[in-house]
Amino acid sequence: MRTRLKTLHGTARLYPFQSHDMPAVLHRTSRYANNSTDYAVFTLDRRGYVVACHVESELFSAYRPRELLGKHYSTLYAPGSQDSELLRVALKAHGSGKRAKTEAWLLRRGGRRFRADISVDVLKGASGKCHGFVMIVRDINLRRHTQDRLRESERRFRLFVHGVTDYAICMLDPQGIVLDWNLGAQRITCFPAKDIVGRHFCVFFNEEQVSQDLPSQLLRQACEAGRSHANCELLRANRESFPAEVVIEAIHESDGSLIGFAMIVRDRTQQQLTERRLFEAREQMVHAQKIEAIGQLTGGIAHDFNNALQGIISSLELASLCLDRESADQAKRYVMVSLDAALRAGRLTQRLLSLARRQAPANHRTTVVSVLRSIRELLGRTLGDGIVLDVSFPEDVPPLTCDSGQLESALVNLAVNARDAMDGQGRLRMTSRLCSPADSSVQVALDPLRETYVEIAVMDDGPGMNEETRRRALEPFFTTKPEGHGTGLGLSMVYGFVTQYGGAIDIRSMPGAGTSVLLYLPCDDRDVEAPPLKEQKPEPNLTGFRILIVEDNETIRESVAVRLRQLGCQVYEAACGNEALSILSSNESWDLLLSDIDLPVMDGYELCSQARKLFPSLRVILMTGYADSELLELEGLDHATEALIKPFDMGDLLAKTRLLLQPAS
Known part of the structure; x- marks a missing residue:
């Protein structure tokens, strides 16, 4: 078969070629020549001289196409880049059924060099001898530039990813197999890349x-929504768990097909530690604020307590005189007056200790009416003679889900702030009412899912606040008081307490118009049976019960012992824990241990524990002078143990004793 190859400007020399070479060579030549401008096709004789060419662009050579005919292929090369072995390599490659390929620097028009990809096919005649070659040249500068840019981009991306040490970043295939692993992942999980790549995440x-x-749920969610997120515990290489935030992003091709996932892990250990320290610091600040409020109230409390003591002393003196004159009825009346004054003093100290309590139950049922009554009693005189206190409330206000001590502390803080704003002269009002999120009078956002709130308003007729002060009033450490007269934490702590229990706070004030602080707290909607009415019960029959009283205060110990002996009990007394254990071990059976908690050397809890090793069914009443009855409940009091808060009257003591010793009645 004879084929005529044409140049751009005429007919080249005719060569006989084997028919089986021609289809593939001509197809390849035709495709390059017709579909691309970055290719050139040259036909060479067996010595390498150009006999035909097809060049769409003149950029491939310093010569024009017509000038290339008859020249050696090496004239295409840039100086110093000649490759005289190209044809020999082509023949050798053709013998093994391959094509010869190489890269070389060629010359553009104007003398500029460019990098080219060169492939050579051998053309054979009928005799099987080589009669020429087809050389295809492709400009690969653009491809190399693109590849270089891709490599540089990939290099920068890898440097960026591997340089991130605070986050674990890894690539997963569609099945969740780890494909790549950065230094942050190694630092956080302690897994080196060689141990984790290729394993399932x-x-x-x-x-x-x-x-x-x-793990599968996270991948499925990422597939469906494009992203999944979880806060969970993960494992390090040593199987130690740590809190982590996991984010998985799905990665898709341009056609939408899933090619894998990017997983980002953040170690939350330090964050949780910081949050715990912040919480502890906040609790300390709350306690400090309570102590500050107590310090501001000390003078008034001392005044009220001294009044109570004076009433006790005077009444007892009058009772003693009446007894000398054998006027028993008048003596009894003065004794009852003294008892009433002593109980008022006891309630005052209980309110004070409750205010200073460091911890409180998280969900405590609080009766608003009792808290406001307590506040009225606590603040009645402690705010000073110049402050007129008016506390009013309906009797049917439902209970709240909050801690009564924190509510009292919040109201005391507001009262003290109001007193300071009025410079000790003015009127302070506290009111409460029921409201709902839909009420037009409510000017703050409340949770619409809660139907009923209690609004507690603290109003003064002081100078009021301008808009800037009102806006910043809830900020921690913001105060308008002189240095040394306030920390600026009062309103901030009130705000923290209210929002902790799902409530809100509203401050309404204008210069010259006083200030109103309104607390909104959600009602407790749990059904609770109304407490039974307290009825007068007959004195219990305690004849024959063996009771041990452990109290280091001799007056208290003696008075309790006398009353129990009047009821027929066998009463033994001890001033400390060691003495009590000695008395307990000297008898074979006991019915009741009545012990103070605050004892020297061995406290009441330890004494109770030691006593029950001797007598497992022993019933116990623990007495304390602290107001934290909730704290006693947290200590795990069982059915055989009761708590008694000082000061108590004999009726309370006998009620607890009857409960433990006569449960059937």
């Missing part, structure tokens, strides 16, 4: 999470 989850199918 479920290796970071504990057995319970794997059994719950959490």
Whole structure:
């Protein structure tokens, strides 16, 4: 078969070629020549001289196409880049059924060099001898530039990813197999890349999470929504768990097909530690604020307490005179007056200790009416003679889900702020009412899912606040008081208490118009049976019961012992824990241990524990002078143990004794 190859400007020399070479060569030549401008096709004789060419662009050579005919292919090369072995390599490659390919620097028009990809096919005649070559040249500068840019981009991306040490970043395939692993992942999980690449990412989850199918759920969610997120415990290489935030992003091709996932893990250990320290610091600040409020109230409390003591002393003196004159009825009346004054003093100290309590139950049922009554009693005189206190409330206000001590502390803080704003002269009002989120009078956002709130308003007729002061009033450490006269934490702590229990706070004030602080707290909607009315019960029959009283205050110990002996009990007394244990071990049976908690050397809890090793069924009443009855409940009092808060009257003591010793009645 004879084929005529044409140049751009005429007919080249005719060569006989084997028919089986021609289809593939001509197809390849035709494709390059017709569909691209970065290719050139040259036909060479067996010595390498150009006999035909097809060049769409003149940029491939310093010569024009017509000037290339008859020239050696090496004239295409840039100086110093000649490759005289190209044809020999082509023949050798053709013998093994391959094509010869190489890269070389060629010359553009104007003398500029460019990098080219060169492939050579051998053309054979009928005899099987080589009669020429087809050389295809492709400009690869653009491709190399693109590849270089891709490599540089990939290099920068890898440097960026591997340089991030605060986050674990890894690539997963569609099945969750780890494909790539950065230094942050190695630092956080302690897994080196060589140990984790190729493994399923479920290796970071504990057995319970794997059994719950959490890893697969995260991948499915990422597939469906494009992103999944979880806060959970992950495992380090040493199987130690740590709190982590996991984010998985799905990665898709341009056609929408899933090619894998990017997983980002953040170690939350330090964050949780910081949050715990912030919480502890806040609790300390709350306690400090309570102590500050107590300090501001000390003078008034001392005044009221001294009044109570004076009433006790005077009444007892009059009772003693009446007894000398054998006027028993008048003596009894003065004794009852003294008892009433002593109980008022006891309630005053209980309110004070409740205010200073460091911790409180998280969800405590609080009766608003009792708190406001207590506040009225506590603040009645402690705010000073120049402050007129008016506390009013309906009797049917439902209970709240909050701590009574914190509510009292909040109201005391507001009262003290109001007193200071009025410079000790003015009127302070506290009111309460029921409201709902839909009420037009409510000017703050309340949770619409809660139907009923209690509004507690604290109003003064002081100078009021301008808009800037009102806006910043709830900021921690913001205060308008002179240095040394306030920390600026009062309103901030009130705000923290109210929002902790799902409430809100509203401050309404204008210069010259006083200030109103309104607290909104959600009502407790749990059904609770009304407490039974207190009825007068007959004195219990305690004849024959053996009771041990342990109290280091001799007056209290003696008075309690006398009353129990009047009821027929066998009463023994001890001043400390060691003495009590000695008395307990000297008898075979006991019915009741009545012990103070605050004892020298061995406290009441330890004494109770030691006593029950001797007598497992022993019933116990623990007495304390602190107001934290909730604290006693937290200590795990069982059915055989009761708590008695000082000061108590004999009726309370006998009620607790009857409860433990005569449960059937």
